[in-house]
Amino acid sequence: MQQMISIKALAHAYNQDKKINFDDWQVSKGEQWLLLGNSGSGKSTLLHILTGILSPSTGQVEINETEIYQLKPRELDRFRALHIGIVFQRPHLIKSLTIQENLLMAQSFAGLPENRNRIQEVLESLAISASSHQYPSTLSQGQLQRASIARAVINKPALLIADEPTSSLDDQNAGTVLRLLKEQTELNQSTLVIATHDQRIKEAFTHTYTL
């Protein structure tokens, strides 16, 4: 099976005294993984490395069979836009843009033509199509989280990464977000990695990588 993530001999030094080493890790295409670890264990650091926004001190990182830190900065930006979708703990949509414009922006940054049908399709699959012309400040927390998932999957990324997506949610909402992430992953035939210290969702995954 084709590999989506492969890290080898990976380490990141925050400074001279603090360095973190990561075990080698291979994730196959279409798998769903949980990245577990306590606060300060290096989850976010690993996610930043996987998404190409933090260069590791040593080691090799391959995403979708591309050694991403061998890419030039502009190529890495484009690679990220086309192959990786990220969902953050807080939705953090751009406040000055409507939901639809937030999604159009994601298409534009990937260098893709504007595709409003695709936006409508994604928003409908997440049950927020009625809010497409609303600004983030007018939406509920649940709607915002759905919109942030929509933004992450709009370009059909091969790898969907979520950083603590359920930590600040109650059980019901955490369950919904988790369901939506899994649904979208399957819909787009993507690979899912969720970084969390939230023990509530541990049972929903068969693959875990612990830090």
Add this chain to the structure above:
Amino acid sequence: MSPLQISWKSLKSKPLSSGLNILLIAFGTGILTILLLASRQIGDKLTQNSKDIDLVVGAKGSPLQLILSSIYYMDNPTGNIPLEDAQRLSRSPFVKRAVPLAMGDNYKGFRIIGTDSNYIALYQLKNASGQFWKKDFEVSIGASVAEQQQLKIGDTFLGAHGLTENTHVHDHHAYKVTGILQKQGNVTDNLILTNIASVWKMHEEPQHDHADENEHEHAEEEPAGNREITSLLIQYRSPMSVVMFPRMVNSATQLQAASPAMESTRLFSLIGVGIDTLQWFAFLIMLIAAVSVFVNLYNSLKERQYDLAIMRTLGASRIKLFRIVIEEGLLLTLTGTIAGILLGHIAVELIGSGQESSQARLSGLVFLKEEIYLFAAGLAIGIFAAIIPAWQAYRADIAAILAKN
């Protein structure tokens, strides 16, 4: 969704601070536009009206007043001069052409000028309809006079004493319109021209009038006697006259010679102090506007650090973030600059429509190529104000920003 649209949306989401920045820039640009338009139009009018006139000879007094009254028809004359003296000067070998002027009356604020055919030659006047005056009390009227007073060939009107409206009307003689001049774009558009004899006769006692006055020919054909005129416009015969003639007039006669070029320069240097002060004031406002745009963008950047980091995770390159911030600065300053230029033109048009003196009326409908410099200044201020915030956006460590949040 281009970077420009993102920038525009960002500005729209902060209407108060964006509006204040635009207002500041518009205010500074507006003042500069008004100064540019006014000084250029005044300068052009001064040059256009005094073109081909080397010297003005009139009664002693303020030389500037003599120039203003005899070339621009904007002030009262310094007095009258004997016709005999004027004729003697006209025959001087230094003089190529001498144009006598006799003033004293107006029609609804438009000055009635007694002169001769030299005036027609000096300003290269042409008739749009009718013919030039031939007999006493026949007049050729400027294009603006005809337009504003709805006068046509054959119409008659009464002149009033003095140079402004609402004064004593000379009801013993009526002027008759025989010609309407083509639009010249200079002071002659606002004048009523007749022969000098008409002006003299208008001010004589009615009983002294001849019954057959219309049979009279031009004043210059009559003996000078005690007759007086207001001033004499002189064209030199040779460059040597520049040195000799004014000195001769000022020292050897009771008259005064004033150079339009010199007095215009003096007038501009007097006005120039005010213009300079206003210009510095406008520059100061522009500087404040630039600082204000910088502070706005800098603070906004601090608030939007996470937004920009999110954009990077969505694949926006560093250069795209740089563009978004720079374009925000440019949008602010260019909107302000365009608004300022438009406001400047509207203000000049309003000032022009409220001006009493039709000779120097300003127009806001004139666009100068120098206004492109105001656009350039707007661009420069936008880039200057946005460059540091844009560089910070470019250099932002997104991993650190995301970790902090």
